[in-house]
Amino acid sequence: MKKLYIIACVLFLSVSCGTEKEATSKTTTTTTETPEVIEDQLEGESFNMNGVVRDKSAEGCGFVIEVMVSNAPINTKLYNPLELPREYEVDGMEIRIEARYSRRPSTCGISTPIIIDKILD
Numbered sequence: 001m002k003k004l005y006i007i008a009c010v011l012f013l014s015v016s017c018g019t020e021k022e023a024t025s026k027t028t029t030t031t032t033e034t035p036e037v038i039e040d041q042l043e044g045e046s047f048n049m050n051g052v053v054r055d056k057s058a059e060g061c062g063f064v065i066e067v068m069v070s071n072a073p074i075n076t077k078l079y080n081p082l083e084l085p086r087e088y089e090v091d092g093m094e095i096r097i098e099a100r101y102s103r104r105p106s107t108c109g110i111s112t113p114i115i116i117d118k119i120l121d
Contacts, residue, residue, distance in 0.1 A: 044100065044101065045100065046098050046099060046100040046117050047098070047099065047100065048096065048097070048098050048099075048120065049065070049067050049079075049096070049097060049099065050067070050094070050095075050096045051065040051066055051067040051068075051079070051094075051095055051096075051097070052065070052066045052092060052093065052094055052095070053065060053066075053084070053088055053089065053090060053091060053092065053093045053094075053095055054066045054078070054091060054092075055089075055091040056078070056108065056110070056111075059108065059110060060107070060108065061078075061080060061107070061108030061110065061111055062080070062108070063081075063084050063088075063089045063091075064078045064079060064080050064081075064108065064110075064111045065078070065079045065081060065084075065095060065097070065114075066078055067079065077112070078108075078110055078111035078112070079099070079111055079112050079113075079114045080106060080107070080108045080111035080112065080113050080114065081097075081099070081114055081115070081116045082102055082104065082113065082114070082115045082116070083116065084116065085119070088119065095119065096119070096120040096121070097116050097117075097118065097119050097120060098116070098117045098118040098119075098120060099114045099115060099116050099117060100114065100115055100117060101113070101114055101115075102114055102115045
């Protein structure tokens with residue numbers, strides 16, 4: 001009778017431990033899938049935008065492109081291009097580009113990283 005009790009306890013513990021491990025691994029899998037979905041949403045098709053080149057070197061950002069979101073000057077958005085050709089690194093220069101969002105981490109906390117596909121005239 002004592003052996004039957006010990007066997008029952010061992011079976012109960014092994015079943016309980018096995019269930020807990022499966023739940024933990026499922027949770028871990030869900031957590032690692034979430035950033036991939038976000039990254040896929042960030043990098044997509046290219047888009048066109050008109051903006052003004054701004055020198056934000058004092059903030060540690062280099063040259064960024066300022067885009068008006070609405071007619072009010074306070075509603076602007078800054079984009080940090082991966083590579084802006086030297087001839088466009090002029091503060092206040094108007095620029096029209098075809099770009100897409102970049103997956104790279106931003107080196108500038110006040111702008112969104114982008115990749116310029118083409119500079120339009």
